[in-house]
Amino acid sequence: MDTITIQNLKCNKHPNKNLQFIQVNDILTQSISTKPLFYCSSCFNHDLHFQSINYLMIDQIFQEAETNIIPKWPPVNNYQIISDLIDLTSNQSSLDYVQQITDFFDQFKEEFLNKIDIIQKKMINEALKYPIDTQQIIKRYQDISNILQFKQLLNNQQPNNLQDHSILCKEFISQMESQKDKNTELLQSLLTQANQLQKNFNMEYPHMIKQQLFTFIDHISFFNLEIPEVNSINHNSTRSHQQTNITNQNNQIGDFKLGSDLIMKLVSNESNFCSDQFLNKLNDILQSINPLLKQFSFKTAVFKENKEQIDFSKISEEKINFIEEYVKHSVALSRGEQQFEQEAKDSLEIKQMIQIVESKMSFLKQDFIQQFEKFLVDVKPFLKQINFTNSFTDKQKFDFFRNINLKDSKLYTLFEENLPNLDLKLFATEYNNGQRDCVVNKKENGYYEIEKLNNIGWVNCISSINLQKDLKYIFRIKVESLNEGKCFIIGLMKNSDTGITDGSTNELICQLQKNNQSVIKVGSWGIDKQLKGAGFKTSVENMIELRLYLKEQILEMLDYPNYEYKLGLDDKYKVKLTQFDDLRFYIGICNQETKIILMDVKIVNEFIY
Ligand SMILES: [Zn+2]
Known part of the structure; x- marks a missing residue:
């Protein structure tokens, strides 16, 4: 019986053929079928509905059952599983783990010993010298x-x-x-x-290396589950590591593991100015030993409380350079060398800034200027961002104002010129047929020009409104035309008098006379108290200035713009200035060909000089 195996059996249908196939699937569903379980090659040819998945070569079971996985056995729902197992087993070497591990260690030991031998010999030779x-x-x-x-x-x-x-x-x-x-x-x-x-001779260092080697050897593993974060190793560029947001997790006290990403993050901070080549190389090295790094864990936060790296990556390179320079500058300053500080103060940019704040027109306190200068010295590197050459629209004017003396008449003049001119209308009153014999012209530039048409008598030209007690007025009068030896009058009149008498009545005036190319005071009509100079004299090119502040009983006459003479109202008349309620500006003229111009009427905050 032993020799009679299924392979030798002949097919019932085709007696000259051996049985070659056996059905191994769908047996359950066909249990009542008369279909034979075994097939010969002819049965196979004659079965038009033959499904190869359901049949197995009998020969294959005999030949391969001992060593291989049989493709269609056992019956399963998914034959891919069997197919994958066949693939796996077909690659003999990759599945032989124990052998691979054994090979690794055999090779490792051999190489290790060889290396140690070499270095041992080298060291002995060194010592023998x-x-x-x-x-x-x-x-x-x-x-x-x-x-x-x-x-x-x-x-x-x-x-x-x-x-x-x-x-x-x-x-x-x-x-x-x-x-x-x-x-x-x-x-x-x-x-x-x-x-x-x-x-x-150093015995400690080799011991240290030996200890580290042992630590490393302890960590040799072939199984990913034992290798920390081996799957997270990626070989992206250095830059991408800098972007890794790891600060948050590392700012909390906890057990965390060292890793190449953290070290890269710390080292590659822009303020360290590490070269790309260095960072790339370092990254490669750290990546290669990352699983080992991860063995080291810390029970402390990386950063100080509430602190993390300054994020220099978010500002421009230019700004980082400024900061670098600032720190160097600041360190140099902190050494306290007078010369360094003085050089900073003497730099063009700081000098110019200080000139600007020190300008007389800035009205800044000395304290503030000193603080500001100290600040500028501190932040000097940042001042490079400002271009200080040609910074002024008019450097000459700037220098003029910077050095100006507030008591300087030039400034006063400039200041006055910028005040609005008060449009104080002038007109001639009826007195002595003033409206007939006198012409008052308003010029385009706002001047009032008064001209006498005949020699018949004194006429009054007065302002159209009463002057206010609490305003400080300045009137400037120019002699346009006046014959030699002839006179005119300036001063104040009560409005109620202007139609019936001339300005001499209340003695709030000064009479002036043409004398060679000058105008001089003649007589004594109220404005006669010498406050500056001796007498009163001014060139016809210049002007006569009348100042008035009724509230404080001020009525003065000066030569403008020289201010060499100053006459005030005699004390005995001063009370009139506060007493009278209808005082008006007054010019009196008498002779033909006399032309007097009221150039300016201004209201000022203060009389200077
Ligand atoms: Zn057959």
Whole structure:
């Protein structure tokens, strides 16, 4: 029976054929079918509905069951699983883990020992260059000193002839003594070499390396689950690591593991100015040892409380350079060297800024200016962002105002010129047919020009409104035309008098006369109290200034713009200034060809000079 196997059996239908296939699936569903379980090659050919997935070659079971996975056995829902297992087993070497591990360690041990042997030999050779042990030192000493020769010489005792012996010894010693320098040099060299090695010899470092190697070896593993974060290793560029937002998680106290990303983040901060080449190289190295780095864990926060790296990556390179310069500058300043600070103060940019704040027109307190200068010295590197050359629209004007003396008449004039001119209308009153014999012209530029048409009598030209008690007025009058020896009058009049009398009535006036090319005061009509200079005189090119502040009983006359003379109202008349309620500005003229111009009427805050 043993020889009769299924392979030798003939097909019932086709007696000359051996059975070759067996159905291994869908047996359950076809249990009542008369379909044979075994097929020969002809049965196979004749079965038009043959489904190969349901049949297995009998031969294959016999030949491969011992060693292989059989593709269609056992019946399963998904034959891909069997197919994958077949693929896996077909690659013999990759599945043989134990063998691979064994191979690794065999190779590792061999290479390890070889490497250690090499370095051991190298170190021994290095050590042999030095006279290291006592024996060697003594041997070298013997060579240099000839002590053994000396000993031998002494040994050849010839008691009968001590003198000969003495001569020989003397000869030997003399020879050695003659080499004193050489002996010294050789022995010194021996000593130096011995000392040098003693000083350089370091047993600790190899121990350290050995310990680290053991630590590394302890971590050898072939199984990913035991290797920390091995799956997270990525080989992106350095830059992407800098972007990793790891600060938050590392600013909390907790057990965290060191990693290449954290080290890169710390090292690659822009303020460190590390080169790209360095960072890339470092990143490669750290990546390669990342699983090892992860072995080290910390129970502390990376950063100080509420602090993290300054995020220099978010500002421009230009700004980082400013900050770099600022820090260097600040460190230099903190050394407290006067010269350095002075050089900063003397720099164009700071000088100019200080000139601007020190300008007389800035009205800043000295305290503030000093603080500001200190600040500028501190932030000097940042001032480079401002272009200080050609910063003024008009440097001359700036210098003028910067150096100006507030008591300077030029400034006062400038200041006055910028005040609005008060449009104070002038007109001639009926008195002495003033409206007929006098012409008042308003010029385009706002001047009022008064002209007398005949010589018949004094007429009054007055302002159209009463002057206010609490305003400070300035009137400027120019003599356009006045014949030699002829007079005119300026001052104040009560409005109620202007139609019936001339300005002399209340004595709030001054009479002026043409004298050569000047205008001088004549007579005494109220404005006659000498406050500056002697008398009153002004060129016809210049003007006469009348100042008025009723509330404080001020009525003065000056030569403008020189201000060499100043006349005030006599004290006895001053009370009129506060008493009268209808005082008006007044010009009196009399002679034909007299032309007087009211150039300016201004209201000022203060009379200066
Ligand atoms: Zn058959």
